Amino acid sequence: xxxxxxxxxxxxxxxxxxxxxxxxxxxxxxxxxxxxxxxxxxxxxxxxxxxxxxxxxxxxxxxxxxxxxxxxxxxxxxxxxxxxxxxxxxxxxxxxxxxxxxxxxxxxxxxxxxxxxxxxxxxxxxxxxxxxxxxxxxxxxxxxxxxxxxxxxxxxxxxxxxxxxxxxxxxxxxxxxxxxxxxxxxxxxxxxx
Numbered sequence: 001x002x003x004x005x006x007x008x009x010x011x012x013x014x015x016x017x018x019x020x021x022x023x024x025x026x027x028x029x030x031x032x033x034x035x036x037x038x039x040x041x042x043x044x045x046x047x048x049x050x051x052x053x054x055x056x057x058x059x060x061x062x063x064x065x066x067x068x069x070x071x072x073x074x075x076x077x078x079x080x081x082x083x084x085x086x087x088x089x090x091x092x093x094x095x096x097x098x099x100x101x102x103x104x105x106x107x108x109x110x111x112x113x114x115x116x117x118x119x120x121x122x123x124x125x126x127x128x129x130x131x132x133x134x135x136x137x138x139x140x141x142x143x144x145x146x147x148x149x150x151x152x153x154x155x156x157x158x159x160x161x162x163x164x165x166x167x168x169x170x171x172x173x174x175x176x177x178x179x180x181x182x183x184x185x186x187x188x189x190x191x192x193x
Contacts, residue, residue, distance in 0.1 A: 028052065029155070030059055033186040034069075036164050039128075039157035040191070041111055047102040048151035051113055051122070054096045055151065056190065058124050063090070064188040071177045074165040075131055079114050082125035085182050087173045092123035104150035106136040109161070111152040119146045128154060130165045 027046075032039040045052040058064060058081075069080035070087060083089055098119050106112055106129050113122035127148075129136075138147035154161060164183050172178040 028056065029191040030056075030188055031191055032064075032157075032188045034160065034164065035182070035184040035186065036167075037157060037160035039160050040155050041152045042155045043152040044104065044150075047104050048099045048149055050096050051099050051149050051151040054093070054122075055126070057093070059188050059190055062187070063092075063124060064185050067185045069164055069179060069183040069185070070175065071127075072165060072167055072169055072179050072183070073130075073177050076133065077127040077129050077131075078161060078164045079125060079127040080183075080185055082114075082123070085184065087175065087178070090124070095121045095123050098122060098146060098149055099151070100138040100147035100149040101141075102149065103138075106133040106148060106150055108132050109154040109158050110150045111154065112136065112148045112150045115148065117143065119143060122149065128161050130161060 028043045030041050030043065032041060043052045043055065064081055066084065067081055067090065068083055068085050068087075069078050070083040071079040082092060095115075095118075096113075098113075098115065098121075104110065108129055108131050111126055111128050114125035114127050115122040136148045139145035164179075167179040167181050167183060169177045170180050
């Protein structure tokens, strides 16, 4: 009898674990090829559905191909997805609602939406946190406290993120923290499971 109960408990545990693994693997993943190497992102639609849908729409349109990481601060983040190599801003889609209240923190390796000081102004630009940045998290619903929406995380290629973060920067076309060496996003494609 004890053996039968043990086998039943083991089966229930296995099925529960399988469900967790299946739920995690169901999250969309994208491969970002850059001039410094490849980065794989896992997106989190259960926490940021509008943001993930928006990002994937840009991916499907191949919008990110040929854009650059135009703002790089080694001890903060790397930002890209909206400018060409000559620092011309690409025309984007309409801004989306800020989902920063999703309780995801801007920790090292997470990807979040860049925006202007206006809360609901994110379009195509994103950044990858190179360190823990709790000051970017949602604190409250005020303009100053709303935060930046995390919608995914790096699952492969954090070393590439670090390599990009170490690129020396300069001031160019009135913008600070621009890499001296152009770091290009060659392509971003959704991975099929």
